[in-house]
Amino acid sequence: MTEEPMSRRDRLIAAALAGDLSGEEQREFDLACAADPGMLTEYRALQEVSDRLAQSGLDWEEPDLPPGLASRVFAATSGDSTDHAVPTRPSTTADPQLIGSRPAGRRLGGTRPTNGRRAPRSRVAFLGLAAAGLLILGGLGGSAVSALLQAPPEGPPGALGAVEEVTFPTIPDGTSFDAALVAHTWGTETVLEVDGLAEGEIFEVILVSEDGTELTSGTFFGAEQTITCRMNAALMREDVSQLQIRDASGSVVVSSSVPDV
Amino acid sequence: MGERVEATLRTMSEERVVGLFRQSAGVFDVHQAFAEHARAIYGFALNSTRDSTIAEDCVQETFVRAWRARDRYHSERGSERTWLFAIARNVVIDEIKARARRPTPTTNELMEVDAPAVAVVETVDDRIVLSGGLARLSPEHRDIIVAVHLNGMTYQQLHETSGVPVGTLRTRMYYGLKALREILGEEEEK
Numbered sequence: 001m002t003e004e005p006m007s008r009r010d011r012l013i014a015a016a017l018a019g020d021l022s023g024e025e026q027r028e029f030d031l032a033c034a035a036d037p038g039m040l041t042e043y044r045a046l047q048e049v050s051d052r053l054a055q056s057g058l059d060w061e062e063p064d065l066p067p068g069l070a071s072r073v074f075a076a077t078s079g080d081s082t083d084h085a086v087p088t089r090p091s092t093t094a095d096p097q098l099i100g101s102r103p104a105g106r107r108l109g110g111t112r113p114t115n116g117r118r119a120p121r122s123r124v125a126f127l128g129l130a131a132a133g134l135l136i137l138g139g140l141g142g143s144a145v146s147a148l149l150q151a152p153p154e155g156p157p158g159a160l161g162a163v164e165e166v167t168f169p170t171i172p173d174g175t176s177f178d179a180a181l182v183a184h185t186w187g188t189e190t191v192l193e194v195d196g197l198a199e200g201e202i203f204e205v206i207l208v209s210e211d212g213t214e215l216t217s218g219t220f221f222g223a224e225q226t227i228t229c230r231m232n233a234a235l236m237r238e239d240v241s242q243l244q245i246r247d248a249s250g251s252v253v254v255s256s257s258v259p260d261v
Numbered sequence: 262m263g264e265r266v267e268a269t270l271r272t273m274s275e276e277r278v279v280g281l282f283r284q285s286a287g288v289f290d291v292h293q294a295f296a297e298h299a300r301a302i303y304g305f306a307l308n309s310t311r312d313s314t315i316a317e318d319c320v321q322e323t324f325v326r327a328w329r330a331r332d333r334y335h336s337e338r339g340s341e342r343t344w345l346f347a348i349a350r351n352v353v354i355d356e357i358k359a360r361a362r363r364p365t366p367t368t369n370e371l372m373e374v375d376a377p378a379v380a381v382v383e384t385v386d387d388r389i390v391l392s393g394g395l396a397r398l399s400p401e402h403r404d405i406i407v408a409v410h411l412n413g414m415t416y417q418q419l420h421e422t423s424g425v426p427v428g429t430l431r432t433r434m435y436y437g438l439k440a441l442r443e444i445l446g447e448e449e450e451k
Contacts, residue, residue, distance in 0.1 A: 011431035017438065018409050020416055020431075046438045049445065053410040056391050060407045062400075063307050065300050066317055073299070073321050077291045077328040230325075 009036075013043050017050045075186060076230070078161070158183050158237045158261030163191070166243055168254040172196075177245075177254055183237035183261075190217045190231045190243060197222030201248060207233045208242035237261060289331035289341070291324055298342050299324070302349045305396035309353045309389045319356055323349040342397065343447070350393050350448070357389070394444040402437030405430060 012029045015021045021029055033040040155162040166179040175196035182189040190205055197203060205217040218231035244255045302323055306316035326348050327334070334344055395403050408414045416427045416434075423430075 007428075007432060010435040011428055014431040014434040014438070015416070018416065018434070046435075046442060049438055049442045050410050052387065052391060052445075053406065056388050056411075058308065058388055058391060058395075058411055060308055060392075060395060060403075060411055061304070062403075062407075063300075063304055063313070063316075065303055066313065069303070069317055069320060070295055070299070072317075073295055073324045074292065076321055076325050 009039055013039070013046065016043060017046055075184065156261070157181075157259050160184065164237075164258070166256050166258060168256045171254050175253075179243060179256070181237060181240070181243065181258065184232075187232055187234045188217075188237045188240055190233070192227065192229050192231070192245075194220075194227045194245075197227070197253070199224050203248075203253065204246045205231050206244045206246060207235050207240050208244060209235055209239045210241045289327065289334050291328050294327070294341060294345065295324060298345050301342075301396045302345060305346070305349055305393050306353055308392040308396070310356060315356060319349065319352045322352045326352065346393055346397055350389065353389055354386075390445060390448050393448060394441050397444050398437060398440055401433060402440055405433045406437050406441065409434060 009032060012021070012025060012032060015025060016029050033043065157164045160183050162183070164181045164183070166181055168177050168179065171177055176194070178193040180191040182191065188207060190207070192205065199222050201222045202219055203222060204219045207215050207217055209215070213235075215233040215235045217233040218229070220227060220229055238261045240258055241260075242255055242257050245253045247253055299320060303316055303320050306319035306323075307313055310316050310319065323345060327345055330348075334341070395406065398406070405419070408419055409416070416430045419425065419430055420427045
């Protein structure tokens with residue numbers, strides 16, 4: 001079967017780029033380039049790409065998605081109490097500066113509390129919100145609906161998905177801390193924006209429960225830049241009594257007692 | 262209407278309810294986006310960082326950043342895939358910079374001072390760009406480029422293992438490289 005001229009041209013370029021032309025094809029390629037400068041230009045443009053690939057040393061893997069990643073992403077982005085928010089391990093969506101720091105919290109292998117009373121409550125709460133959303137859907141314009149659906153839930157401390165600001169009564173000189181807790185069905189998320197901590201030093205974020213049990217949400221390095229991070233602990237918000245940040249020696253840097261919920 | 266809505270909601274999963282809301286509002290749907298793009302983004306992150314755990318974190322961070330910035334996404338300015346990959350690229354670069362800044366334990370007191378982090382970043386930057394480009398290709402285009410230009414296989418060898426005619430493989434390579442060149446051009450314009 002005779003090839004279409006353009007197809008033949010494309011195939012010659014591809015073969016030339018791979019050094020795969022036979023002697024006869026090489027002559028055909030040279031003649032074609034001589035007759036069509038555009039073909040030579042295109043060959044050279046693609047050769048830049050193939051050269052870059054060859055020099056990159058890339059060893060490409062074609063991976064499957066790790067199990068559980070979807071759940072963690074949906075948990076980190078839900079802002080509500082949907083049941084898919086069940087991380088198989090406590091996830092840390094930290095500032096990229098911190099991503100590789102392996103906060104201790106993620107190694108805890110936190111599992112969803114088996115206390116069955118919470119799930120029905122969150123489901124009822126969610127369905128209440130969903131029903132309310134449906135009822136007002138018809139009365140709002142698209143952008144208003146969009147804003148409604150995208151806005152994080154509001155509510156008192158302990159409300160699922162609501163951002164609860166935390167204030168530290170005393171902080172070290174030269175530092176600043178913006179902190180918040182977010183209650184989830186699978187635990188409590190801590191959101192931090194921190195400035196002024198000693199660069200390179202390790203700090204640990206800890207939630208203290210009412211009975212004194214301590215759970216690590218994660219660790220981070222002090223940095224010259226503002227540190228923004230979100231960390232999780234397998235401790236339900238209603239069981240949290242304090243949020244603490246400690247240095248590597250275990251000394252408390254800042255601490256805040258949070259309201260009972 | 263209230264009772265009917267409530268009855269309907271009881272029979273639907275919560276996830277489905279949320280999905281319907283999002284579709285009706287025409288907003289960035291993280292579930293849909295994850296289904297369509299997460300594997301490619303994970304491939305990009307894994308091949309850039311060579312660490313599966315860090316790559317997972319990069320994917321999560323990418324979707325979290327996208328979700329937070331969803332108000333600023335406009336489909337008329339580019340595809341969702343392009344937008345997500347732009348975010349992913351920043352996440353991966355930030356991660357590699359951070360890794361370069363992190364102190365590593367040494368036992369040799371006379372060891373030379375570490376090279377500046379920026380130099381480390383520059384050396385890996387082209388790999389990141391290329392990884393991002395490869396990840397955004399269709400699997401067919403990526404497979405042929407990886408097999409020939411990274412793994413050194415010939416078209417004949419590929420024909421023998423896959424049964425696909427050599428001419429078809431060459432055409433696939435041509436269009437794959439053209440697509441990759443276009444993607445790399447977009448990346449470098451940023």
